Amino acid sequence: MPSPRILIHGGASVAFWRTATPGIRAQALRGLAAARDAGAAALRSGGSAIDAVCAAVMVLEDDPLFNAGTGGVRTSAGTLELDAALMCGATSRCAAICGVNRLLNPIDGCRRMLAEGKPVFMWGPHAEQRCLGLGAVLRRNDGPVPVESHAAGTVGALALDAAGHLAAATSTGGLAGKLPGRIGDSPVIGAGTWADHGCAVSCTGDGELFIRSAVAHSLALASGPLAVAAAQQLSRVAALGGMGGLIALRADGSLTAAVTGGDIARAWWTADGVSGDGLLAGDPWPA
Amino acid sequence: MPSPRILIHGGASVAFWRTATPGIRAQALRGLAAARDAGAAALRSGGSAIDAVCAAVMVLEDDPLFNAGTGGVRTSAGTLELDAALMCGATSRCAAICGVNRLLNPIDGCRRMLAEGKPVFMWGPHAEQRCLGLGAVLRRNDGPVPVESHAAGTVGALALDAAGHLAAATSTGGLAGKLPGRIGDSPVIGAGTWADHGCAVSCTGDGELFIRSAVAHSLALASGPLAVAAAQQLSRVAALGGMGGLIALRADGSLTAAVTGGDIARAWWTADGVSGDGLLAGDPWPA
Numbered sequence: 001m002p003s004p005r006i007l008i009h010g011g012a013s014v015a016f017w018r019t020a021t022p023g024i025r026a027q028a029l030r031g032l033a034a035a036r037d038a039g040a041a042a043l044r045s046g047g048s049a050i051d052a053v054c055a056a057v058m059v060l061e062d063d064p065l066f067n068a069g070t071g072g073v074r075t076s077a078g079t080l081e082l083d084a085a086l087m088c089g090a091t092s093r094c095a096a097i098c099g100v101n102r103l104l105n106p107i108d109g110c111r112r113m114l115a116e117g118k119p120v121f122m123w124g125p126h127a128e129q130r131c132l133g134l135g136a137v138l139r140r141n142d143g144p145v146p147v148e149s150h151a152a153g154t155v156g157a158l159a160l161d162a163a164g165h166l167a168a169a170t171s172t173g174g175l176a177g178k179l180p181g182r183i184g185d186s187p188v189i190g191a192g193t194w195a196d197h198g199c200a201v202s203c204t205g206d207g208e209l210f211i212r213s214a215v216a217h218s219l220a221l222a223s224g225p226l227a228v229a230a231a232q233q234l235s236r237v238a239a240l241g242g243m244g245g246l247i248a249l250r251a252d253g254s255l256t257a258a259v260t261g262g263d264i265a266r267a268w269w270t271a272d273g274v275s276g277d278g279l280l281a282g283d284p285w286p287a
Numbered sequence: 288m289p290s291p292r293i294l295i296h297g298g299a300s301v302a303f304w305r306t307a308t309p310g311i312r313a314q315a316l317r318g319l320a321a322a323r324d325a326g327a328a329a330l331r332s333g334g335s336a337i338d339a340v341c342a343a344v345m346v347l348e349d350d351p352l353f354n355a356g357t358g359g360v361r362t363s364a365g366t367l368e369l370d371a372a373l374m375c376g377a378t379s380r381c382a383a384i385c386g387v388n389r390l391l392n393p394i395d396g397c398r399r400m401l402a403e404g405k406p407v408f409m410w411g412p413h414a415e416q417r418c419l420g421l422g423a424v425l426r427r428n429d430g431p432v433p434v435e436s437h438a439a440g441t442v443g444a445l446a447l448d449a450a451g452h453l454a455a456a457t458s459t460g461g462l463a464g465k466l467p468g469r470i471g472d473s474p475v476i477g478a479g480t481w482a483d484h485g486c487a488v489s490c491t492g493d494g495e496l497f498i499r500s501a502v503a504h505s506l507a508l509a510s511g512p513l514a515v516a517a518a519q520q521l522s523r524v525a526a527l528g529g530m531g532g533l534i535a536l537r538a539d540g541s542l543t544a545a546v547t548g549g550d551i552a553r554a555w556w557t558a559d560g561v562s563g564d565g566l567l568a569g570d571p572w573p574a
Contacts, residue, residue, distance in 0.1 A: 092499040123411055126467045178406070188475060190475070208404075212379040214504045
């Protein structure tokens with residue numbers, strides 16, 4: 001049985017990471033490491049894969065550098081519309097929300113919905129009301145975000161726990177300047193987020209193309225080396241004219257991060273002592 | 288090359304169809320035949336698979352016996368929240384909306400969004416505004432539906448056109464008494480609706496379980512006889528404690544309707560002279 005492990009991403013970008021200042025890059029790597037470490041701590045203390053991915057994603061949602069939760073970018077109307085999804089590979093239970101702006105941690109809202117069972121997918125103010133009713137925490141300021149966001153990308157986390165179970169989580173503010181009401185791939189189970197007994201996947205990039213290609217579910221069903229299968233899925237996105245990236249983790253312990261048309265921020269840890277992080281092509285990659 | 292063909296469904300139900308009066312059953316069969324014939328007419332006149340599935344679904348959306356469009360059932364708050372999705376197998380272009388109540392024909396709204404390209408998925412009033420801005424037609428009465436709905440099930444249509452291209456469409460009022468904001472599988476590309484070069488699928492039933500199992504996309508990727516693959520997918524839904532049905536059509540011309548835990552309303556037509564319809568297990572089935 002492979003040791004527990006966690007793999008996270010902080011979004012893919014055509015140019016953000018490669019043109020960022022050294023200070024921003026260092027800040028991003030600190031944020032990724034903090035999220036990775038929060039997930040690792042959950043696994044080390046015997047937590048489930050769901051515990052780990054939620055712990056990691058909440059750290060990234062609270063970090064204004066990433067486009068999720070507190071750092072979510074604005075719509076074309078200047079509003080905040082956050083999407084998130086969570087899936088348990090062992091049970092296929094899942095929860096997803098779209099178009100929320102009053103939750104401090106959308107992924108925590110998903111976790112509360114997942115524990116309830118149904119509905120598994122909700123939109124807008126109804127989704128907020130549901131999550132708040134289940135105990136999710138309000139943002140302190142529920143108006144528009146106070147300063148122009150510099151956030152880069154969607155965030156996601158995958159974990160394998162000591163029981164051999166997988167989980168996947170994705171959280172995002174969506175596309176900067178998006179039309180209000182637009183739903184990207186992150187909360188679409190099978191497109192941007194998926195976990196089953198064999199594989200967990202979290203995606204980031206041109207969301208419409210990930211929906212049209214059902215990327216996360218396609219990759220979970222693919223055979224052969226994981227890195228090759230991931231590249232094949234991203235080549236479908238590229239063939240449609242888009243960019244994006246993903247992370248994937250199999251129950252056999254194999255893990256990969258991949259991107260087409262840009263860079264993807266990533267960090268990983270395994271209980272047998274491997275860890276790393278990176279932003280650009282020349283930085284470390286999980287393998 | 289197989290001749291053009293269309294296959295539609297009018298929803299799966301544990302008890303509605305088997306306990307309906309002969310008058311209601313006859314009305315349902317007339318509605319299904321009218322929708323099937325509208326799709327067939329589109330194909331006969333050289334229309335695309337997208338033309339055909341939209342023509343068929345619009346007839347069912349306008350028929351108060353079916354749970355879509357005009358006949359959509361109410362939420363627990365007494366409101367109407369309609370979901371719909373459309374996908375073109377040849378291009379992977381798609382469009383989906385959830386939680387709309389002011390559109391006369393949600394599938395027509397999807398068609399207008401699909402023609403635009405992006406976004407491919409939108410929620411609530413923003414989705415309505417987008418579709419209305421693209422020319423979709425308002426319902427005459429945009430308040431709550433005036434009489435208690437007797438609608439049975441979600442509706443869907445699949446077509447194969449003379450160019451060998453597939454399309455899928457699904458439209459629904461969702462679960463009767465659902466929590467406002469709940470999104471079922473119908474508008475989730477890969478769960479309730481899917482089309483690619485090889486296969487098109489439209490599902491109906493316990494939506495949460497179809498999302499958790501990514502049924503439509505799983506079936507599209509399955510090999511072996513279509514009816515066997517469809518039964519395998521529905522057995523996954525049954526294993527999770529639910530009921531539901533689906534229709535599927537492959538580019539080789541094979542087509543099937545299947546249901547677990549109830550009945551599914553269906554009708555079909557092929558340009559080489561086969562047609563039929565049915566509600567109960569003992570009625571005709573496509574093969």
